[in-house]
Amino acid sequence: MNLQLKHTLPAVILATHFGVQAGSNSFDQAYSSISEADLRSHVKTLSSDEFEGRQPTTIGEEKTLAYLTENFKKWGFKPGNGNSFLQPVELLRIEADPNVVLSIGDDSFTYKENMVVGTSREQETVSLKESELVFVGYGVNAPEYNWNDYKGLDVKGKTVVILVNDPGFANPEGDKFQGKTMTYYGRWTYKYEEASRQGAAGALIVHETEPASYGWSVVANSWSGPQYKLVQPDGNKGRVAVEGWLSLDAAKSVFKKAGYDFDKLKAKANKGPIAQTLGTTASVTVKSSLKRSTSNNFIATLPGSSAKDEHVIYTAHWDHLGKDPAKEGDNIYNGAHDNATGTAGIMEIARAFASLKQKPKRSVSFLFVTAEEQGLLGSQYYAENPIYPLSKTVANLNIDAMNIMGRTKDISVVGFGKSELETYLEKAAKRQNRHLAQEGHPQAGYYYRSDHFSLAKVGVPALYAKGGDIPVDDETAQYRKKMSVIQRGCYHQVCDQYRESWDFGGIVEDSQLYFEVGYDIANSQDWPKWNKTSEFQRP
Ligand SMILES: [Zn+2]
Numbered sequence: 001m002n003l004q005l006k007h008t009l010p011a012v013i014l015a016t017h018f019g020v021q022a023g024s025n026s027f028d029q030a031y032s033s034i035s036e037a038d039l040r041s042h043v044k045t046l047s048s049d050e051f052e053g054r055q056p057t058t059i060g061e062e063k064t065l066a067y068l069t070e071n072f073k074k075w076g077f078k079p080g081n082g083n084s085f086l087q088p089v090e091l092l093r094i095e096a097d098p099n100v101v102l103s104i105g106d107d108s109f110t111y112k113e114n115m116v117v118g119t120s121r122e123q124e125t126v127s128l129k130e131s132e133l134v135f136v137g138y139g140v141n142a143p144e145y146n147w148n149d150y151k152g153l154d155v156k157g158k159t160v161v162i163l164v165n166d167p168g169f170a171n172p173e174g175d176k177f178q179g180k181t182m183t184y185y186g187r188w189t190y191k192y193e194e195a196s197r198q199g200a201a202g203a204l205i206v207h208e209t210e211p212a213s214y215g216w217s218v219v220a221n222s223w224s225g226p227q228y229k230l231v232q233p234d235g236n237k238g239r240v241a242v243e244g245w246l247s248l249d250a251a252k253s254v255f256k257k258a259g260y261d262f263d264k265l266k267a268k269a270n271k272g273p274i275a276q277t278l279g280t281t282a283s284v285t286v287k288s289s290l291k292r293s294t295s296n297n298f299i300a301t302l303p304g305s306s307a308k309d310e311h312v313i314y315t316a317h318w319d320h321l322g323k324d325p326a327k328e329g330d331n332i333y334n335g336a337h338d339n340a341t342g343t344a345g346i347m348e349i350a351r352a353f354a355s356l357k358q359k360p361k362r363s364v365s366f367l368f369v370t371a372e373e374q375g376l377l378g379s380q381y382y383a384e385n386p387i388y389p390l391s392k393t394v395a396n397l398n399i400d401a402m403n404i405m406g407r408t409k410d411i412s413v414v415g416f417g418k419s420e421l422e423t424y425l426e427k428a429a430k431r432q433n434r435h436l437a438q439e440g441h442p443q444a445g446y447y448y449r450s451d452h453f454s455l456a457k458v459g460v461p462a463l464y465a466k467g468g469d470i471p472v473d474d475e476t477a478q479y480r481k482k483m484s485v486i487q488r489g490c491y492h493q494v495c496d497q498y499r500e501s502w503d504f505g506g507i508v509e510d511s512q513l514y515f516e517v518g519y520d521i522a523n524s525q526d527w528p529k530w531n532k533t534s535e536f537q538r539p
Contacts, residue, residue, distance in 0.1 A: 089297055103282065140194070155199060304360060305358070333494055338492070340498070403510055419528060420528040425513070
């Protein structure tokens with residue numbers, strides 16, 4: 001690097017960082033070309049009955065991929081995966097036999113009533129035979145919070161019993177973790193991952209409604225019927241053999257019979273790492289039927305004009321829940337809000353990028369992932385099998401279920417404070433006279449419940465934001481009230497369908513906002529970083 005360059009470099013960074021680029025004519029035209037009519041038309045098509053609820057591996061997938069391919073070709077995009085727009089994702093369907101009994105000591109527990117169990121392994125039978133039970137508090141190993149519930153513990157072949165959420169939830173006023181805001185250590189998915197790393201044979205999470213943010217029925221329903229996993233070369237043998245939950249009553253009874261008071265041990269676990277052998281054992285045999293099938297991620301790329309090998313990646317999941325032939329009447333889960341809106345959003349952003357006269361310096365990719373509804377599987381597959389090296393992936397911008405409640409004065413950032421990407425978002429929000437706000441229920445851990453999380457986990461700074469809570473004017477506030485009543489209870493139900501009465505103002509603004517954020521990053525030389533307090537960092 002010569003001296004002169006050294007002198008000019010900060011100015012270049014400043015200029016691109018604060019969006020001198022984003023003031024150009026071509027940018028403004030592309031920005032304002034993001035239109036309500038196009039967004040509506042995509043949402044309407046993707047959520048039509050003809051697409052049958054966009055379930056992976058069905059005709060709904062074929063139609064969705066065809067629709068994406070047709071549009072991206074029309075806009076002049078290059079396939080993102082060599083000469084293909086598709087990245088095949090092999091899925092494993094595991095359906096556990098519901099006739100299963102979990103015995104702990106002299107007690108037996110019943111599937112769905114007071115326990116659920118299953119496996120992630122590609123194995124028809126897995127079992128625990130008198131596996132020693134160990135209470136490991138929150139089951140958290142977090143060096144950045146100086147907290148390790150497994151310290152000095154050997155749980156190989158044993159079954160760990162774990163509290164849900166993280167130690168911050170029980171200590172909102174204290175300095176533990178991030179108070180009520182859930183960290184990834186609080187998510188149930190983390191608990192099984194850590195138990196697996198520790199070599200446990202089984203892992204049982206104790207359900208409690210408040211810290212879980214949902215009732216037992218949600219656990220019972222989502223753990224019955226077929227479960228989907230990614231096919232892994234090792235058949236997922238690295239995972240604990242048996243994963244499950246105990247209802248609170250079941251857990252209390254187990255602790256009591258073992259001579260312990262659940263509430264007292266929990267109070268101890270809130271103060272610091274705890275491990276307590278319960279002096280009892282668990283036995284269970286889980287029988288499953290297995291089936292492999294192939295679905296696809298869709299990826300299109302706009303090659304950068306100078307820093308081609310550096311990538312900004314937009315994500316939205318194209319899939320939804322399909323249809324339920326056993327259901328009477330309307331049986332199609334159209335998934336208009338979740339996530340035809342997000343799919344339409346990044347389609348429009350892609351079209352806007354393609355219309356730019358001066359292409360961005362860095363490459364920009366549009367990744368539509370499959371099987372989000374089955375546990376973020378398409379994005380997990382991409383993160384484990386990235387098409388572009390993760391070390392060259394500058395940022396991920398994710399959209400899931402856009403704002404159908406009309407324009408807002410704020411923009412709700414899910415996982416507020418995690419990365420420097422918020423600087424870009426804030427700048428773009430200013431153009432719309434909007435401000436950033438923390439999401440409404442940070443204790444529910446929504447940052448860990450959509451596809452950007454798969455990329456965050458492998459270190460790529462990832463942003464997930466959407467329309468906020470403050471309506472832009474009185475009329476919008478009235479509309480919002482009315483529409484909230486109409487939409488209530490439609491999450492993951494057949495009534496999540498397209499309505500002509502939807503106000504697309506918020507969707508237009510959020511799409512423009514995300515377009516500007518991606519545009520600025522793609523024209524910058526900066527590598528936005530995770531904030532220090534984030535549980536994610538680049539490797
Ligand atoms: Zn969903």
